[in-house]
Amino acid sequence: MMQERITRLAFTLLPPLAIALGVAATVRGDLLPPLPRGLMEAGPWLAALLGAGLALAYGRTRVLVFIGLVLAVYLGAVFQLRPMAYQGAxxxxxxxxxxxxxxxxxxxxVANSFWTERYHIAMDLGLRLLAFGACAGIGVVLIRQYPDAAEAFLLTIHWPAVHWPGLGMPQVSSWSLLLGLVITGIxxxxxxxxxWAAQWVGLLxxxxxxxxxxxxxxxxxxxTAILIILSLAVIQESFQMAFRDDLTGLPGRRALNERLQRLGRRYAIAMTDVDHFxxxxxTYGHDLGDQVLRVVASHLRKVGGGGRAYRYGGEEFTIVFPGKRAQQCVPFLDELREAIQDYDIVIRDEKNRPEDRREGRARRGQGRGQTVxxxxSMGVAERDAEHPDPEAVxxxxxxxxxxxxxxxRNRVCTHEG
Known part of the structure; x- marks a missing residue:
């Protein structure tokens, strides 16, 4: 499971990180040719319009608010920090x-990222703008009422040993940024x-x-790059919702249909069903039933022989083996079946469920808790003259x-033509 999570993390983080690093390399190396000033300055607004359109289309109010934050920092740097630097003290x-x-x-x-999208998009967006606008308004009032105290807190270097002037922001702001990176990174x-990858790279x-x-x-x-990263995150998540099963994490029925259209002339397909589900x-309730499906899916994801598992529906799964005959798939399917058969699922009374994971592992090691x-059962067939297309297979x-x-049950059978 840890290796799977690391793989998912790498594939999730690398695309936005590659865009950010590409921008950094372009800036450091002055790789862009001279461009019209208006064209470059239009980039953030065009990217913001693209991201806002996608966010509205898919109901992503968190992304809409983050787009506003990116624009706020950009405009603050252009119209406040840059003139201050030119004019001096x-x-x-x-x-x-x-x-x-x-x-x-x-x-x-960070608060926006953890605020779940539960209401109608207009109400959700309105509540966020009201809450965050109130925070900003309170900050402005405090600055105006207590300018000396605000200056002492916001502009003072409280800990010189860990201050980095090159960051271009006051020390308390850099601490706030670091805390945000840690929380979103976790x-x-x-x-x-x-x-989450877009949020983390966006803050960075x-x-x-x-x-x-x-x-x-x-x-x-x-x-512009940050706003494009946010737009790509919306597209990726929408794609995953359409093509990936939320419960098991396996590709879903739509992804299977897409894959079946791109198979070659030789392939085998296995249908898998959880026995007595x-x-x-x-007997045990739907919560444990969902856990069973996740356990089965985690094993199916590791199938060998070049197979790829999909959730077909309910307790049924499909495994596609490109370039394989049915008999060639049987050893891999048997290995999979035995691994699931030997896996014990611990059933705990909800009232006595340990709050700490270490305590739960300790109890399991002591033999406490019922296990099931x-x-x-699996059936596998291959493409042949009698079954010339994926539907027939x-x-x-x-x-x-x-x-x-x-x-x-608890066995693998091949189709006999």
Missing amino acids: GDPAPALGYALLTFLVPMIA ALVRGPRPF GMGWMLPQLFHAYALPLSA KKFND SVTI IKAADQALYRAKEGG
């Missing part, structure tokens, strides 16, 4: 405003998703682009599965 109000912005943005981004590791990108204040195109290019559900095991594999059920 003077009125502290712009510096306080920018410090408040960079201090609040990571905190609002969420990304625990549940690798394009959304906003922190990176601020020191590039006087570069010809660093600010608009960085903001309805009785198991009636499940078995699967699936029907033949279903017939072989029926024979496996009739023959006593």
Whole structure:
């Protein structure tokens, strides 16, 4: 499971990280040719329109708010930090405003990320804007009422040993950014998703682009890249919702249909069914039934022989073996069946369920708690003259599965033409 999570994390994080690193390399190496100023500055707005359109289409209010945060930091850098740097010391109000912005943005981004999307998109967006706008408004009021205290908190270097002037923001703002990266990083590791990867890379990108204040195109290019990363996250998550089963994490029926259209002339298909699953559900409840499906799916994901598992529906799964004959698949399917048969699932009374995972593992090691095991039956068929297309092969594999059920279950049967 750990290896699977690391793999998912790598595939989720690498695309947005590659875009961010590409932008960083472009800026550092001055790789872009001279471009019209208006064209470069239009990039963030065009990318924001694209991201907002996708977010509205798919009901992603969290992404909409994050787009607003990226634009706020970009505009704050262009219209507050850059003029302050050109003019030198003077009125502290712009510096306080920018410090408040960079201090609040990571905190609002984290709160927005963990705020689930439960209501109608207009109500959800309105509540978020009201809550976060209130936070910003309170900050502005405090700055105006207590400017000396605000300056002492926001602009003072409290701990010189860990201050990095090159970051381009006050120390408390850098702490806020670091805390936001840690929290979203933990969420990304625990549940690798394009959304969390985009949030983490987006926060990192906003922190990176601020020191590039006087570069010809660093600010608009960085903001554009972050907004494109957010847009890609919406597309990726929508794709996963359509093609991946939420319960088991396996590709779903739609993904299977897509794969069946791209098979060659030689392939085998196995149909898999959890034995006595309805009785198991009636006896132990649907929660444990869902756990069984996840356990079975985690084993099916490891099938050898070049096979790829899909959730067909209910307790049924499909395994596609490109370039294989049915008999060639039997050893891999038998190995899979035996691994599931030997896996013990612990049943605990909900009232006595340990809160700590270590305690749960200790109890399991002491033999406490009832355990159950499940078995699967499998039928496999191959493409031949009598079964010239995937639909016919699936029907033949279903017939072989029926024979496996009739023959006593917990076995693999091949179709006999």
